[in-house]
Amino acid sequence: MKALSRKTSRAAARSNNAARTEFLTFSLAGDEYAARIAVVAEIVRSPPITEVPRAPRCVLGVASVRGRLVTVIDGRRRLGLPEAAPGARSRILLVDTGGGEFVGVMVDAVLQVLRLSALEIEPASVLGGDQPAHVVGIGRPEGASGESTAMRASAASAIIVIVDLMNLVQAVA
Template sequence: MDLEQTGFDSFTSLGEDDALDDLNERVSGNRNEWLRFVVNRQDYGVSVLQVQEILCAGDITPVSGAPHFVLGVINVRGNIVTVVDARRRLRLPPRAADDSIGWIVILDVDDQHVGLVVDEVLEVQVLNNDNVENLHGDMAFEVEGVIETEAGMMILVDARMMAGMNEVAGEQGAAA
């Protein structure tokens, strides 16, 4: 991901002292950056530390026997990447038959790359950790938290959960 995509280009318009203050504020303990994306008209976020790159969708090759949330695989510069449907992971209604896949967010999860199909990629947003609300109950294991932003409620998800790493490991353990 280049610096322009992550929002670092905004430093060039600031004075040197202002830019340094802004940078220090961004990396302080109570602020962090999240990639904001849309699935089924709801805003979600995943830590930019877990995002490798963002691709316009191409051909996805189906893989028989894959878990229900896996759409297939793609080739990214010679590397085979498993592609996961965010709608299926979040137990949301499937996309319409005529609704094409537009965006794949490549996540870096435990040194493995996994593509996450989302409806739209919006921006990188700096959030204050102090404003993140934790959920309790059934959704708590799937969601890192929620935060109210100027654009509305954003649900913060864990890349490992979205990639299905825990679920796949459980299925493999049960098969052994």
């Protein structure tokens, strides 16, 4: 009978529209981005990175994260943002791409974990027709309903680009 109660609660959750997805937000060149937290296997400080000659431009190189060889991609270069050397707050988001292989994305800083409901996510198409495949939506935390109070005004104005990290690391040309 356990299955029954589980099902009812799931149905209740759906009708409430309270189903929220957890996103990890990070910054790149001053903008805020978000990615589904389930995709991020680990967040690590950058170990020494060895450049790989003749690799695609957005690849910073390879590094060893506790004995595991990881390809590190520069988030800025990958998204076509102005380049900058990694700083003290830089982190690498490790993504498990399957088959035991991990790819890291270097970001300027990791900001927070955000829980967004479906109503707080706009489709990528609102940005205009041709969005790259890794942009999956726009997050508008707490501002979606338009009833945001003055206190929340700053939050309401924030636009967070939701990216598909898996696509980001797999479609490296």
